[in-house]
Amino acid sequence: MNQAMSANANVDTARQWLKRQSRWSPFEIVFWLALLLPFFLFPTYLPLASQIAIAALFALSVDLILGYAGIITLGHAMFFGLGAYAAALLAKAGWSEPLTGLLFAGVFAGLIGFITSFMIVRVQHLALLMITLGLGVLTLELANAMSWLTGGTDGLRVPRTWPIFNYFRFDLWGYTSYGYTLAVLFICFLLSRLLVNSSFGLALRGIRENVKRMPAIGSDHHRHLQKIYTISAAMAGLAGALLAQTTSTVALDVLSFTRSADVIVMLVLGGTGRLYGAIVGAIIFLVARDQLAGINPQYWYFWIGLLLMVVVLFMPKGILGFLSRLAGRRDND
Amino acid sequence: MSSIVIVLFDGFAFGMLLFVLSVGLSVTLGLMNFINLAHGAFGMLGGYAAVTAMRLLGFPFLLALPTAFLAAALLSIVLERTLFRRLYGAPELNQVLLTIGMVFVAAAIATYLFGTVQQVIILPSWLRGSVEIAGMRFGVYRIFLIGIALIVTALLVFGLERTRLGAQIRAAVDNQRVAKGLGLDVEKIFGITFALGSGLAGLGGALAVEIVGLDPSFGFHFLVYVLIVVSVGGLGSITGSFVGAALLGIFDVAGKYFWPEIGSFLIYLLLVAILFVRPLGLFGKR
């Protein structure tokens, strides 16, 4: 069928083909420009927009392990919460500079992620679900028991974050908050995009596609998994820290199972393994919840549950996958 | 001293309740490798079925229990045919998401029908109160629970070891390909096992109302306990589920009694530690 191409298939076309796979498309540029619209069109919704950016960053961190490396986690809120508490406690100790606080939280969450990664790579299937779930609940219970440090169920009030670069003050309307969270999201997105298009990203896809084959091509895939788990934990920690810094409160719910479950719902709605799915999923999930805020939370979860079932049965690649199939692009089966 | 005995007894009774709730999931997971997070929701269904049968139809408690079993088993057959079956062999994430979605929906339906209030069951008088043995008081209902669990265990062990269906189930758990090669209808075997397992969860749900109450969060709340039992015990192992459930019950009750601040912390620490050392559970083979 592509006889013409195969006839003169050579090294150059191979290289170019690989390069094309990671090229920026106009859609992407438009997408990111559109994320600036809240500043001008819906300034009253800026706090919601910040929440979305934070949730999107969290979902992005989960996409790296779930969508690319195939690790299903039911406890990633653990790292979100650890990041939030790290930033909050640093601020309580008297240091409210946002960027170093962010860095501190990310490093801390990443460190815990690295330590737990030794457990994660040992197990699969149900045991993996249970270890991630167990570690998540364990952290929540620990934070609850250490209420002298974490404020327990009452939560912590975090001192106001200092201006970014000593210039941009955190204002009441959320201009700075949204600018800050969006900038961090964008930088992490760029890094993630670089990562998934690197040789390491290729190795992760190899693990997802056929983990049993990896050792037979000489891959020490446990090390790859540990690495991506650590990176993902650090990124989740950054998201948690953003929440603490922009809302000035941290409560136990940052560590809750619901948060771990919600982030997976967002990711699956948007579509796993495509980075943008995390952002689109977060937008849909949080905007819908905001619009339906009046209804009983039980019924909110009814729709979420129904949506999950529909997505699994009819749109296994998420909404973005569904749309791109409608558009007849590369994701054909 | 006597408080230790009572705590052990209460813990064991709670463990037996967990055993009835979870053994079905252990067998179906071992059989089809299908991660069914909606298993706890079948327990919830059994609970509501029992409550409704007693309240609206005036069933006596002992008749409400088999009603709960049947209700859960019947619904599971319908759902197995229409939904679960589509995802056998699908990526586990899809199984997790579909069944978690079902838990959400089940909780919302329960809220719609029954509200968020705690449901109660009025026990017959002979199951209330306690008996005194060697100066210690043991709850009659808990003795009843242990009795039921032991009967269920005996039936399961007998059924699996001695009956034709049991032999087929064991063959299918051991090696599905070989079982298929021997001409066994693995899908049918799974359908039956699935219905029996869900029925047992329903029975467990009905039995649980008196101990832990019943509200729409039951499916979620007990899911975690059920999953701990299954993963710690090892997939497809009745002995494993029994030991896992007894351990969890005893540690849960003892932890909350002796160390109330960190009781639930201990459970999860134990879970993570056991799975770290033995990823396949205490009695898991694969």
Place this chain on the structure above:
Amino acid sequence: MTDQKEIVLRTDSLSKKFGALQVTNAVRLALPRGCRYALIGPNGAGKTTLINLITGQLKPDSGSIFLGGDDITGKSVSARVRAGLTRTFQINTLFPDLTPLEAVTLAVCEREGKAGQFWQPLSAHGAAIDEAFETLKSIGLAAAATRPTRTLPYGQQRLLEIALALATKPRVLLLDEPAAGVPKDESAALFEVIAALPSDISVLFIEHDMDIVFKFASRIIVLVAGGVLLEADPEEVRTDQRVREVYLGKGHHV
């Protein structure tokens, strides 16, 4: 008897039991550099088990494995691959959504220790991509290089198995029924590819088709009930009475 070439892979009384069944029984092998050996034996003789033991998918109950003089018995599968001992699988064990170019590039990057680099795009590893493409080209997969693996015809997927193995730059290559499931006329072509592999690679292959075995193997190891019945030149195997009885007699005609 054996020529005086350097021995690259050697096993020493390798044994393995599954329950009461002795699947591998004190197997002693020695593969010289650049050899083309065949491993034959009736079904259930333990051929795949032997390969699993040598490459580390299974742990032996006793015995040792040496690669180029180093004892590798305790090493992991991936460490053995990096040391130059690679295998292919009887049933396609590929990456369905990756293209052959991506899969082979991945294997090259793993070999060079570059697969953990997440800070630069894949296209920065130009030499690895070029090498992957050359490897694919050398076994006739250039035209299929950028199509998802799952869309490739079965025969091309068998070739990709070999390409993935080659990308690890093996000293020893163990091929578990490379032509399994391939029509007879195509399997000869596939073995032409194998015969044309670089002459410093030692190859041991499992194959049921005796015509192919006698045509492509310089030496044949006959495995029966987990133990080596005979290791000899094709001519000798062809005429050996015991081999005729246990193996060739049953449904195979020479």
